[in-house]
Amino acid sequence: MSETYELKAEARETVGKGSARELRRNGKVPAVIYGDKQTPLAIALPYKELYYKIHGGAFKTTIATIDVGGKKIQVLPKDYQLDPVRDFPVHVDFLRVSKNTVVTVNIPVHFLNEEKSPGIKRGGVLNIVRHDIEAHVPANKIPDFIEVDLTGKEIGDSIHVSAVTLPEGVEPTITDRDFTIATIAAPAVLLSEDEEAAEADDTAKDEAEDEKGEE
Structure with missing residues (x-):
């Protein structure tokens, strides 16, 4: 605080x-x-x-x-x-x-250990879905921020609120779902390669069907 x-x-x-x-x-x-x-x-x-x-x-x-x-x-x-x-x-x-007051605030999210994320090391991109989390908190215990550890996160991983250790007394206002805070997205180059591979696969299938039709 x-x-x-x-x-x-x-x-x-x-x-x-x-x-x-x-x-x-x-x-x-x-x-x-x-x-x-x-x-x-x-x-x-x-x-x-x-x-x-x-x-x-x-x-x-x-x-x-x-x-x-x-x-x-x-x-x-x-x-x-x-x-x-x-x-x-x-x-x-x-x-x-007062000490008994519970308030609703938006608490900033800080991301830690990007250098320990295999996905980011491979060129993955940290896609931040929520820069802060709205929560009910005792007025005398409002944290400066909420920490999200990226250690071990791979490309394609999603970080949900259930995977985050929230400070004492912090209760998210969203309770009906395990909402996403961030994802590790594939780099644009990798996406392009995947698209090219998919297109090549489709072309090969089309050519095979054409050859079969000629027979």
Whole structure:
């Protein structure tokens, strides 16, 4: 789990588009804290700190503490909007969390030991079906990533979620099937050779049938 961090915020007395625009002109970002059966709390955060947190990675899987006028609230970022042109944050939604809170997050997948995969050594290509896995996880146990070991994987092999050791408390949201995370695909050259072999085989069969017909 990524190291938690703290942000200082101000409570917002007014909300709406006009208020939000004024905040942004003053170098702040409007945000809302909701959940835990409490009234949503409108806040304003410093733009610069928030920008670096969002673009620093693992923003939506890291618990944060927001200090609002001396009151500290543990939260998990659930969503944020970026300006489509300049890529800076324009709004953030935070979920209140506690040690008993279970959240739904997308956990990145990291692939290990490509050099120990015979299939990849032979030119096979790692075809990533899922770059992350959506899962239910206790808020205080969100892993930074899920590891998939490629040791021994051959061309044509598929890696399903059942073959992966998931961190404690991680339960995939998809439960009705053993979904695929990645496959080791044949290299384009090998595919081309197989196609040529199949075409040659078809040609040989056609010629044999022609000769038989002539007889």
